[in-house]
Each structure stands twice: as C-alpha cells, then as structure tokens.
Amino acid sequence: MPSTPTGTPSFTIDEVTIPASIDAADAADFIEATGVVSRVEADIVGSFDLAYTPAELLPTWHDPYEPRRMFVARVDGRIVGRAVHEVQSGDAVPSAWITVDVLPEVRGRGIGGALYDTAAAIAVNEGRTVLQVFAMHRDIAGGERITSPTGYGSVSRHDPGARFLLARGYRLAQVDRMSRLPLPASPPVVEQPAGYSLEVWEGPTPEHRLADLAILHAAMSTEPPLGETDYQPEVWDEARVRDVDTRGDAEGRRWLTAVVRHDATDSLVGFTQLTVPADLSRPVFQQDTVVLEAHRGHRLGMVVKAANLARLEELAPGHPSVYTWNAEENRHMLAVNEALGFVAAGYPGSWRLDL
Numbered sequence: 390m391p392s393t394p395t396g397t398p399s400f401t402i403d404e405v406t407i408p409a410s411i412d413a414a415d416a417a418d419f420i421e422a423t424g425v426v427s428r429v430e431a432d433i434v435g436s437f438d439l440a441y442t443p444a445e446l447l448p449t450w451h452d453p454y455e456p457r458r459m460f461v462a463r464v465d466g467r468i469v470g471r472a473v474h475e476v477q478s479g480d481a482v483p484s485a486w487i488t489v490d491v492l493p494e495v496r497g498r499g500i501g502g503a504l505y506d507t508a509a510a511i512a513v514n515e516g517r518t519v520l521q522v523f524a525m526h527r528d529i530a531g532g533e534r535i536t537s538p539t540g541y542g543s544v545s546r547h548d549p550g551a552r553f554l555l556a557r558g559y560r561l562a563q564v565d566r567m568s569r570l571p572l573p574a575s576p577p578v579v580e581q582p583a584g585y586s587l588e589v590w591e592g593p594t595p596e597h598r599l600a601d602l603a604i605l606h607a608a609m610s611t612e613p614p615l616g617e618t619d620y621q622p623e624v625w626d627e628a629r630v631r632d633v634d635t636r637g638d639a640e641g642r643r644w645l646t647a648v649v650r651h652d653a654t655d656s657l658v659g660f661t662q663l664t665v666p667a668d669l670s671r672p673v674f675q676q677d678t679v680v681l682e683a684h685r686g687h688r689l690g691m692v693v694k695a696a697n698l699a700r701l702e703e704l705a706p707g708h709p710s711v712y713t714w715n716a717e718e719n720r721h722m723l724a725v726n727e728a729l730g731f732v733a734a735g736y737p738g739s740w741r742l743d744l
Contacts, residue, residue, distance in 0.1 A: 472504035484519035485512035542717030563616025601657035675713035
C-alpha cells in the first residue's frame with residue numbers, strides 16, 4: 390500500500406473492476422474515476438470540451454482488441470487519481486501505453502509517481518521493451534522548449550506533465566495538433582474528381598462495406614505519420630468492424646461516416662467519421678480520416694471531410710464546435726483542416742521510454 394511522506398494524508402491504490410454496464414452495482418468507481426479525468430483535462434485545456442460521460446466511455450473498456458487495466462488512488466476514500474495500462478493486441482507488440490491523471494489539489498504527494506509505477510510494473514512484467522505516454526500539455530509561453538524529433542512542433546519543458554516524464558527518462562516522440570472548428574461552419578463545396586463517388590451513412594457499417602472498412606481501419610495504423618512512437622500495424626477483419634460498430638452504438642453518440650468509392654473497382658479508398666453527443670451544448674469529435682496511398686492527390690480527404698461536416702449541420706445542428714487531432718508533421722491533412730476553418734487549440738505530445 391503506497392503512502393505519502395510523514396505529515397501528509399496517506400493514499401491507497403486499487404485496481405478498478407470494469408462494470409458490465411453503467412447501471413451495474415459495481416460501476417461507482419468507474420464513474421468517479423471518469424470525473425477525475427474530466428477535471429484534470431479541464432485544468433489543462435481550460436474547459437470541459439474534451440470530457441466524455443462514463444456511459445460514453447464504458448464501451449471502449451470492453452474492447453477485446455485493445456485490452457486495458459485501470460488503477461485508482463484514494464485519499465480518505467475519495468478517488469483523486471487514475472492510471473491506465475493499455476496495449477495493442479497481438480503477440481509481437483513490444484510497447485505499452487500508460488496514462489496517469491491526478492487532481493491538481495493533491496499533487497506533490499507522490500500519488501502520480503505511485504500510480505505510474507503500478508502501471509509500468511505490469512508492462513515490465515509482461516516483457517514490454519517500450520513504454521509510451523500520450524499527454525496533454527499547457528502551452529506555456531517563454532522558456533525552454535522541447536522540439537519533436539520530427540522537426541514539427543514542440544512542448545514547454547516547464548509543463549508539469551513534461552517535467553514528470555523527463556524525470557522518468559522519457560523523450561518526446563511526436564507532437565500532435567488539437568484543432569477546433571467553431572460551428573456552425575460553411576464547408577466548401579468540393580467537386581468530386583472523376584472516377585470517384587461519395588457514400589454516407591449513420592450508425593453501423595452496411596454489410597457489403599465491412600471488408601472495405603476493415604482495410605481502411607487497418608490503414609490508420611500504418612499510413613498517418615507516427616514520428617518515433619511505436620505503433621504496430623493492426624489486423625482488421627469484418628468481425629472487428631462489427632465490434633467497433635456495436636460498441637459505438639452503445640456509447641449513445643451518433644456516428645456519421647462519409648466514404649469515397651473508387652468507381653472502377655467498387656471499393657472504398659477513403660473515409661472519415663464524426664461522433665456526435667446527444668447534448669447540443671457539447672462538441673463533436675472528428676475521428677479517423679484516411680485515404681489509401683494509391684488514391685492520394687485527388688483531394689479526396691477534403692471531399693469526405695467537407696461532405697461529413699455538411700451532413701452534421703443537416704442532421705445535428707446546434708453543437709458549438711468540432712475537435713480533431715493530427716500529427717504536427719501531417720502537413721497535408723492540417724492544410725485540409727485549415728481550409729475547412731479549423732484552428733489550433735492545443736499541442737499534445739507522445740513520449741517514449743526504451744527499457
């Protein structure tokens with residue numbers, strides 16, 4: 390049982406049982422931990438825009454393809470911090486992802502370090518050779534900065550998260566750009582190039598497009614820039630696409646998908662998705678967007694993104710904004726976003742430690 394130095398309140402660390410449903414008798418810890426994460430994110434970005442509800446998050450914790458474990462720290466019975474250990478599926482994956490969130494008012498007591506050590510020990514015992522962290526960072530003006538090894542983007546060395554990771558031997562592997570599009574938007578009408586057609590749907594993937602979506606999802610693990618992060622190519626099939634669709638439906642958010650069809654082969658060569666909460670006061674999230682390499686150069690990324698944003702205004706008007714994330718070196722996709730009206734709203738970083 391980890392504890393803080395003499396004179397400060399002690400804390401305990403326990404593993405959280407992931408409930409079968411948000412209404413289950415054992416869901417209280419999961420719900421409370423979700424609230425902690427939302428408060429930590431809001432402290433960094435200045436709003437609760439990035440927050441998910443516990444009901445929206447729970448289905449992701451039942452993903453058999455990306456197993457996770459959660460640990461929480463308690464002070465006087467109250468959850469004040471959380472750590473997550475997560476890995477890609479597969480026997481040859483060398484890395485594990487670790488997340489640590491601690492409420493601002495209890496920092497400096499060793500809680501974050503103890504949570505980190507708990508999650509890191511699992512990865513070490515599993516034989517992982519790379520530990521990785523994706524962290525939100527404050528954009529602190531002035532002072533020394535750490536530049537991404539890609540040459541694009543940097544984070545402040547004075548950011549608390551950066552200091553925490555540097556003290557444990559991590560190095561910056563990549564910088565992302567979090568972008569925000571104020572709504573309502575007026576996406577440009579983009580002419581479809583000859584030989585390609587648009588298809589759109591809401592909710593689960595049509596049966597005759599499952600195989601194509603599996604190919605596009607797999608491409609998301611290989612085609613976007615990865616910097617120096619360790620992310621292994623993923624295996625996708627129709628069953629995995631169905632699983633994602635089922636869990637997406639359980640979130641209670643609307644999933645809007647736009648795809649581009651190569652007419653000569655009747656195959657899908659690009660897609661993008663938006664997830665839309667029921668509450669109109671909350672923002673929409675832009676999820677995966679990819680165009681297969683053989684079909685780039687035709688502005689297909691712009692075509693599908695603009696089309697899906699237009700559908701958002703038609704089907705679910707009234708939300709304040711859309712958020713999306715891209716590698717800072719992914720200049721092409723960032724140019725597409727900027728043309729659509731997105732502006733930079735933050736710069737998260739991916740960090741790695743080679744054991």
